[in-house]
Amino acid sequence: MGLRKILAIWTAKLAIGVSHLFGRGGSTFPGRLARRLAPGLLPVLAGQLPRGVVLITGTNGKTTTARMISGLLGAAGLRVVHNRSGANLITGVTAAFIAAADWRGRLAADIGLVECDEATVPKAVSELSVRVLVVTNFFRDQLDRFGELAHAVELVRSGAARLGPDAKLILNADDPQVASIGREVGLPAVYYGLEDGRHGTKEMVQSREAKHCLNCGEPYVYGHYFYAHLGQYRCPKCGQERPRPDVAATHVELLEARGVELAIRSPEADFTVRVALPGLYNAYNALAATAAGLAVGVEPEAIRRGLAGVVSSFGRMEPIDVGGRRVLIALVKNPAGFNEVVRAVLGDPDPKRLVIAINDNYADGTDVSWLWDVDFEQLATAGDGIDFIVTSGLRAEDMAVRLKYAGVETNRITVEDDLAAALGLALKRVGAGQTLYVLPTYTAMLGVRRVIAKMGYARHFWQA
């Protein structure tokens, strides 16, 4: 490794140390600095990985799926470099690799695990030796950043087209736009999908994604909808249809809060996995992780052990003890994810106490229109089941109007823009042993973490 690159690593490592000192776990500055000092650094670091890089993209579930993959790679005895901080632009990836390297730029790892948004895929493919690309699903998410969903799909497709000839694509068969990538890129694709019709519905619920054939424009006919627009679809006109999954969940048991259990059929073996994260969407995440694990040669037994050890990730419904009260923080970033969170909250039999914190900074999505695509009407039907909702953040007022128009009684809604004040207000109304749900957008979540850390709870949050 050249002196210039070593120097870049040293400088960036110092910058990472400094930014942690000031409590900014997700800062992109060190990565940006290193990239400026030594533009070719990331490919050199990634090139040291004997098993290359597993890249995960898509709208929902990539962080959870990455954690599952990390778990099963670890269970297989592999040492993993993983960009887990949530800053998943290329600068964040660079910083993660630098943090994992020693002072001489040597990476003591076997395999890389990188989650990134759709726009970063082409760059990630060009700089990392990607052996496996996992695409989970496409939902509308912070669209003002990319312009259009179709553009996001196009970015992933162009990235996939630049993969090396021995790379593998892992695609969700149940999402028409994801599956279309396999048809159009000349690489072997492994499709995964659900086969358990008991969890399907005949009507599409709460989705506003494209439902028309990508080939000819005719509406798809669905045998089942599993989750929003994910399901078993077929075009009655041109016959384009869901590819048959290679890695399929033939039976899915929803074990309520305890998680999900999947019976998996794959070319390698038939086996069962269990993961302690609830909901059908986590069955999808576990299936994607399993397919990725099989693609890099992990044995089913290690997959099973790895998935069993996954615990819910920070910022995604992890409880924090705040003076005898339970605070559950769940990141919200798009309508489909928000709907799942609301549904999970409504599953709690106790009266619901909530803080919803909406920011409209760049990382949150600057357009708050998406709040109107979330079915808050679910909350209104809970009636007395809602004790109170405090709305907060830069767009607290928009959120309050959304709740009012959803039919939530206005005397249950309080607007408090300031995050610290909102949390204080809410915590005053939560008794010992009771739960406060905090639902923030991304930058609001960083604020919530700072506030709770300042109160003396969970100080080393970003290391979770």
Place this chain on the structure above:
Amino acid sequence: MIGIGQELKICHLYPDLMNLYGDRGNVIALRRRAEWHGLRPSVEEVSLEDKSDFRRFDVIFIGGGQDREQKLICLDFQKVKGSALTEAVEDDAVLLAICGGYQLLGSYYQTGEGERVPGIGIVDLWTVAGKKRLIGNVIVETDLIEGPGPKTVVGFENHSGQTYLGAGLRPFGKVVTGYGNNGEDGGEGVIYRNTVGTYLHGSLLPKNPGVTDFLLRRALLRRYGVAELKPLDDMAEMRAHEAAIRRAKTKAY
């Protein structure tokens, strides 16, 4: 005076195709405010291939969509709905069209490659693809809003098309902050008879109750000949309106 329980027929056009950026919030707002005003609203969804006499509706809504969906709709207009919708507009039915829906009202959309995708041609306007995407919070001033409330309209725009109005057509409002129709002439949207076209998402109507009531009034006048609406408690809405103005004025990103 409007009697309690009088019906108001809302048509949501292409809810399955034109539904980007929370535009369905406008239908939610129309329905809710109509209820709060003591009316009896109903919402009918009309999509591809459905042939309707649109004159029977009081308010017709169409949102924004992606390019691919918009092309499907163009075909549907040419083959199925174009003339019926034009008749309704000329019959003074209220029509609210947002973003992509707004562009479709015009005669054509010219793509970056110079191809002209025809619209419905209800209103004399046209759109040309621009190089830069016009994104951000918008404040508009309009003289359409009655009563003591603010004359401002707030929302969020996100479009690369630049729209131009034909001679004699009025914009919906004057841009205070943001780009509006084309970023050049200071106009935002269009008003033609009882048709309002605009680029504003947000959703538009919930934070701009004055605009919602303007549309409801026009619809009631057409159907019942009278349109007195009692004032509602708009405190939450006005707080969001003012917060959006503050946000638009601080260019924080």
